[in-house]
C-alpha cells in the first residue's frame with residue numbers, strides 16, 4: 165500500500181469522486197404502513213396509466229396538463245386526478261426494469277452513464293460555465309428517481325422566507341402523505357455511526373435521534389430506499405391517483421406552450437402545449453374550460469420552456485428571433501446551486517457502503533453530511549494509487565461533505581438552442597457573495613473538527629514513524645484552518661455540486677404567491693424553479709410536499725370559485 169498522506173490520483177478517479185456513490189441499509193418507517201404490493205419484481209400499478217407519447221391522439225383535451233413527471237409533478241398529478249382529467253407529459257422513460265435506477269447500488273452507475281443528449285439516459289449530464297459537472301433527472305419520477313435518497317423536511321425559516329403564504333397544517337399533512345408511501349428509517353452502520361459521534365464531539369449538538377424534522381444539532385434523517393435497498397421515487401406517489409382520470413405520456417418532449425391573447429383584457433393565457441413523441445410526430449394537448457397548464461419541468465426545464473414560448477426578457481428573446489408573448493425580465497435569472505466541499509479518504513478498516521443517513525445542522529450556515537462509497541477503480545497503468553499488482557477493482561472510500569445553506573450567490577441560464585432537447589447554458593457564480601464564502605469556511609472548519617474527533621481515529625493509518633493519520637484521496641483541508649484566506653481558497657478550489665440547484669422562475673419575479681406566472685392566465689409553475697433558497701438540508705421532501713400541497717390548494721380554490729358562480 166502507499167505511504168504518506170498525499171497520494172497521486174488520476175483525473176479519472178477524481179471524476180468518479182464527483183459522483184459520491186452512496187449506499188444505504190434501511191428499515192421500514194413506520195414499520196407497517198407501506199404498500200406491500202409494489203415490490204420491484206412486480207410492475208408498479210401506475211404503469212397501467214403510462215404509454216409512449218406516440219400512442220396518444222394528435223389532439224386531446226384535459227383539465228390539467230402537467231409538463232414534467234418529476235419530483236413535484238407526480239404528487240401534483242396524483243392529487244388533481246382525484247377530481248379532474250389530468251395529463252402528465254414526461255420527456256424520459258420509466259425506471260421499472262432498469263436495475264441501476266431501482267437499487268441503491270446503481271446510483272453511481274446511473275451518474276457515470278449520464279449523457280447530455282441520449283434521450284434514453286435517465287440522467288442528463290451538464291457542465292455549468294463554472295466548470296462543475298452536474299446532472300438532471302430525465303425519467304418518470306424526475307431527479308427523485310436518480311438521487312441519493314436522503315429525505316428531510318424544510319427548516320422553519322424556509323416557510324417564513326419563501327414568499328408563499330403557507331398553511332402549515334396543510335404542509336404537515338402533505339409531508340405525511342408523502343412519507344406514508346415512500347420514506348423509510350435507515351439503520352446506521354460503522355461509518356454513519358462514527359460521523360454521528362464525530363459531529364457530537366465537534367459540538368454539533370444536541371443529538372436529535374431519528375427525525376424527519378429540521379432541527380439544529382445532529383440527527384438521522386429518512387430515506388427513500390427501503391431495507392432491501394430498493395428505491396421509491398415520486399412516481400410511486402402515483403398509486404394515490406384516480407386511475408380513470410390520469411394519463412401519463414413518456415418520451416413526450418414538450419416543445420412549447422400554446423398561448424392565446426385575449427382581445428378584451430390584453431393578457432395572454434395558456435391554452436395547451438405542443439409536444440413531440442418518440443417518433444418525432446407532433447401532438448397538441450389542449451385545456452378544457454377553466455383548466456391550467458402547470459410547468460413541473462425543474463429548475464432548468466421550466467425557465468427553458470418559458471423562454472422557448474416567448475415569455476422572458478424581450479431583448480434576449482428577440483436576439484433569438486423568438487416572438488415575444490410576454491416581457492418577463494427575470495425568467496432564467498436568480499438561479500442557484502449550493503456548493504459542496506469536502507474531503508475523501510481511504511479508511512484503514514473495511515467499511516460498508518452507506519448513503520447519507522446522518523446530518524449535522526450547524527448554526528453557522530452549513531450542513532455536514534457523509535457517505536462511504538464503493539468506487540470502481542479501473543487501474544489505469546499510470547496510476548500511483550495502488551502499488552500492489554493485485555489491486556482490487558473496487559475501493560471503499562469515506563467522504564465528509566459540507567453544503568452551505570442558501571446560497572446567496574446567484575447565476576442565470578440562457579438558451580443553447582431553440583431545440584428543447586439541448587440543455588440550456590447555466591452559470592451559478594459559486595462564492596460570488598462573501599457570505600457564501602464565510603458559510604463554506606465555517607462548514608469546512610467544522611469538517612476539520614470532526615476529523616480531529618476520537619470517533620475518527622479508527623479510520624487512520626499508522627505511518628512508518630508510528631503516527632496515525634488519514635490517507636486522503638484528493639485535496640486535504642488546509643493545514644492552518646484558522647487562516648481564513650486559505651480556507652476560502654480551499655472552498656473555491658474544490659467546489660462541486662450536491663445537485664440541489666433551484667430557482668430560475670422565482671416567487672415574486674416570475675411567479676406570484678400562488679405560483680401563477682405573472683401576466684399569463686391559466687399557467688403555474690410547481691417545482692424547484694420557484695425557490696430562491698434550498699429548503700432544509702436536502703430538497704426532495706419539500707418538492708414532493710409542494711406537489712401535494714398545491715394540488716389540494718388548486719382543488720379547493722376551484723371548488724370555492726364554482727360555488728361563487
Ligand SMILES: Cc1cc2nc3c(=O)[nH]c(=O)nc-3n(C[C@H](O)[C@H](O)[C@H](O)COP(=O)(O)OP(=O)(O)OC[C@H]3O[C@@H](n4cnc5c(N)ncnc54)[C@H](O)[C@@H]3O)c2cc1C
Nearest residue numbers: 232234235236306307311312313314418462465692702704
Ligand atoms: C444525483 C442527484 C442526487 C440528489 N440527492 C438528493 C438527496 O439525497 N436528497 C434530496 O432531498 N435531494 C437530492 N437531490 C435533489 C433533488 O432530487 C432535486 O432537487 C429534485 O428532485 C428536483 O425536483 P423538481 O420537481 O424541481 O425537478 P425534477 O425532479 O428534475 O423533475 C423535472 C422533470 O421534468 C422533465 N422535463 C424537463 N423538461 C421537459 C420537457 N421539455 N418536456 C417534458 N418533460 C420535461 C424531466 O425529465 C424531469 O422528469 C439530488 C439530485 C440529483 C440530480
Ligand SMILES: *[C@@H]1O[C@H](CO)[C@@H](O)[C@H](O)[C@H]1NC(C)=O
Nearest residue numbers: 215216217257284415442443
Ligand atoms: C416506447 O418508446 C421507447 C423509446 O423509443 C421504445 O424503446 C419502446 O419500445 C416503446 N414501447 C412501446 C410499448 O412501444
Ligand SMILES: *[C@@H]1O[C@H](CO)[C@@H](O)[C@H](O)[C@H]1NC(C)=O
Nearest residue numbers: 331332333334335336377378
Ligand atoms: C407541523 O409539524 C412540525 C414538526 O413536526 C410541528 O413542530 C408543527 O407544530 C406542526 N405545525 C402544525 C400547524 O401542525
Ligand SMILES: *[C@@H]1O[C@H](CO)[C@@H](O)[C@H](O)[C@H]1NC(C)=O
Nearest residue numbers: 527528529599600602603606
Ligand atoms: C460563521 O461562524 C461564526 C462563528 O460561529 C458565526 O459568528 C458567523 O455568523 C458564521 N457566519 C455565517 C455567514 O453564518
